[in-house]
Amino acid sequence: MAIRVKQGDTIRWAGTWRADGALVNLTGYTLESEMRAASGGALAATLTCTLGDQGVSPGTFTMHLADTSAIAVGDYVVDIRVTEPDADSYATESWTVLVVDPVTAR
Numbered sequence: 001m002a003i004r005v006k007q008g009d010t011i012r013w014a015g016t017w018r019a020d021g022a023l024v025n026l027t028g029y030t031l032e033s034e035m036r037a038a039s040g041g042a043l044a045a046t047l048t049c050t051l052g053d054q055g056v057s058p059g060t061f062t063m064h065l066a067d068t069s070a071i072a073v074g075d076y077v078v079d080i081r082v083t084e085p086d087a088d089s090y091a092t093e094s095w096t097v098l099v100v101d102p103v104t105a106r
Helices: none
Strands: 002-006 011-016 030-037 043-051 060-065 074-083 089-091 095-100
Touching: 030 060, 043 074
Parallel strands: 002 095
Antiparallel strands: 011 060, 030 043, 030 074, 043 060, 074 089, 074 095
16 A cells, blocks of 8 residues: 655544454554655654544554654655554554655645
8 A cells, every 4th residue: 555645744544453353442552653764764753643442442543643844755664563462562564655745746
């Protein structure tokens, strides 16, 4: 999956976590996400993760980056690192984010 954003935009992704098709109550889980340069892997930004109300909407979360103006135009990869309450940790598959110049992106 590739996502295109204009430099300076806010990035917000809402998601749900499922295991074997069932929504997972994320209480006690930690979700972290970083945006890294596709070439070389330099850290460009850390995304904020907010869990939804796990009692009402289990498995819901939002990843958020308020301002991409400091991120250079280019290709980046993003994934989510999940740490379970028992300390097991793993990462999702990565997806690509293309940050484009807001003037020439039309």
